[in-house]
Amino acid sequence: MRSDSDEGEIKMNYEHQLKKVIDYIGQRLDEKLSIDELSNIACFSKFHFHRLFTAYTGLSLQQYIRWLRLKRSAHQLIVYKDKSIIEIAFDAGFESHEAYSRAFRQHCGMSPSVFRKQMNWSIFENSPYCLPKGDNQKMNVEIKHMNSRRLALLEHHGDPSKVGDSVNKLIQWAKSHSLNLKPKPGEAFGFAYDDPKTTPSEAFRFDLAITVPENATLSGHIIEKRLPSGRYAVAVHKGSRDTIGDTVYGLYRDWLPASGETLSDEPCIFSYYNFDHEVAETELITECWLLLK
Numbered sequence: 001m002r003s004d005s006d007e008g009e010i011k012m013n014y015e016h017q018l019k020k021v022i023d024y025i026g027q028r029l030d031e032k033l034s035i036d037e038l039s040n041i042a043c044f045s046k047f048h049f050h051r052l053f054t055a056y057t058g059l060s061l062q063q064y065i066r067w068l069r070l071k072r073s074a075h076q077l078i079v080y081k082d083k084s085i086i087e088i089a090f091d092a093g094f095e096s097h098e099a100y101s102r103a104f105r106q107h108c109g110m111s112p113s114v115f116r117k118q119m120n121w122s123i124f125e126n127s128p129y130c131l132p133k134g135d136n137q138k139m140n141v142e143i144k145h146m147n148s149r150r151l152a153l154l155e156h157h158g159d160p161s162k163v164g165d166s167v168n169k170l171i172q173w174a175k176s177h178s179l180n181l182k183p184k185p186g187e188a189f190g191f192a193y194d195d196p197k198t199t200p201s202e203a204f205r206f207d208l209a210i211t212v213p214e215n216a217t218l219s220g221h222i223i224e225k226r227l228p229s230g231r232y233a234v235a236v237h238k239g240s241r242d243t244i245g246d247t248v249y250g251l252y253r254d255w256l257p258a259s260g261e262t263l264s265d266e267p268c269i270f271s272y273y274n275f276d277h278e279v280a281e282t283e284l285i286t287e288c289w290l291l292l293k
Contacts, residue, residue: 017042018056022131026282029068030091035061057129064129068280069093070107071124073100075277077116078168085112121164127240127281139247141235141255143292148229151189151209152181152222160196160204170208170222179216183272186287187211189227190270195245228266233259233290240281244270247288256290264291 021042025033038061039049053061073092076083089100089112104112108123152174156166174181191207209225218224233255237247248268256263273285 026280029280059129079277122161149227151225152212153209153225156206159201183210185273188272192268231292235288237286262293266291
């Protein structure tokens with residue numbers, strides 16, 4: 001007879017094997033991915049692998065891959081204004097404009113061209129799949145010293161679903177600047193003053209910033225801010241930023257009480273190492289920083 005501990009070990013092994021496949025897909029989203037290849041990585045037969053994958057994610061393998069590509073392409077529609085829809089469709093693995101538009105409309109309720117104009121990000125707030133959650137009790141937290149740096153900052157006030165619009169404004173400003181202000185990995189930041197799940201939309205505040213040289217001129221709604229130097233508790237969140245609250249609350253709830261550290265008067269800071277228009281959302285890497293006294 002199988003014991004509870006045996007069943008727990010089997011479940012953990014399934015999740016571990018599934019995580020390997022999910023990482024593999026995210027790292028090779030632009031490649032042709034076959035069920036034979038992926039089931040071999042998972043070490044399951046094709047039949048069992050497909051059923052297991054669907055049981056864990058709620059989507060078939062092809063539905064899951066298509067969603068990742070569609071969501072990344074939606075970000076590209078906004079960021080790459082000078083890129084045609086057919087180019088973005090090809091990058092997303094579709095063979096024609098018609099096939100891409102049909103899939104986009106099926107998932108999002110509008111065509112890519114309409115989405116590009118309206119930028120209605122609310123349709124992407126809830127992913128149609130679920131992945132095994134990590135264990136916050138085992139989260140790896142490092143204490144790092146960060147030097148001060150000059151930031152170009154755009155303040156966002158109001159509806160959290162419109163943060164994407166503010167991101168686009170900051171990106172367009174950086175692209176139009178006479179200096180090359182494209183941020184390097186870890187040089188773009190978000191200052192999370194409020195939790196969008198518990199804060200009324202009208203009171204929500206979130207600042208977006210990129211590191212800029214001292215001689216960069218700031219204009220319009222772009223203001224200067226200095227990142228405070230000091231000791232920071234740093235935890236890495238990998239995957240969709242829609243679930244970054246799991247890592248943030250793990251820091252506050254699990255790590256902080258046991259650490260003996262005291263927080264400084266600064267909001268949680270997100271340091272972005274890549275972006276939604278560049279990689280699959282499962283490959284997004286964000287550091288969560290808490291400034292310590």
